[in-house]
Amino acid sequence: DVKVTQSSRYLVKRTGEKVFLECVQDMDHENMFWYRQDPGLGLRLIYFSYDVKMKEKGDIPEGYSVSREKKERFSLILESASTNQTSMYLCASRGVTGANVLTFGAGSRLTVL
């Protein structure tokens, strides 16, 4: 069964801290995504990676960076967390052949105090 694993389900951080959110997929997918989901706003794309070391900004990249050193791993970094980054963060992956279906990880709920 296809799997996307996010290392942390719940995190509490303080303003100004650096935060790493890790995501690993076992499907050999080329495409990986980071979204955040907030009530009433739906899912918004932060960053997208289409291959190792390749990335594209999404709709809301400000305050975030990403790293994709290996195909299976896509990390989201908050260099200096702020309270408005309190949210649910969802990682997803997708292969380039077949149906354009996204598979999501279970999510990481981040609270910034």
Next chain:
Amino acid sequence: RKEVEQDPGPFNVPEGATVAFNCTYSNSASQSFFWYRQDCRKEPKLLMSVYSSGNEDGRFTAQLNRASQYISLLIRDSKLSDSATYLCVVNPYSSASKIIFGSGTRLSIRP
């Protein structure tokens, strides 16, 4: 205007009822369409893809109307376990990154 719009609901219907939601999209060049289901505090999961000719999966029927630019989801004989938020998803250009999510329609099935 949002690129993908859904009625947020909530739709509150009795068990066994038939319920339908629509989702409109603004980009006429959109190519791929999906319905995802999201349970409370869980990740979205694919419910079904939506094909041009319409498609059915058990109690669920999805339809696409390109002329009016909407997709629909019909749930027959609804079960308590169908309670969830249903997300409409549109891929405008078959591009890798440009996947648009609706904000979701909340469905609550009551006994």
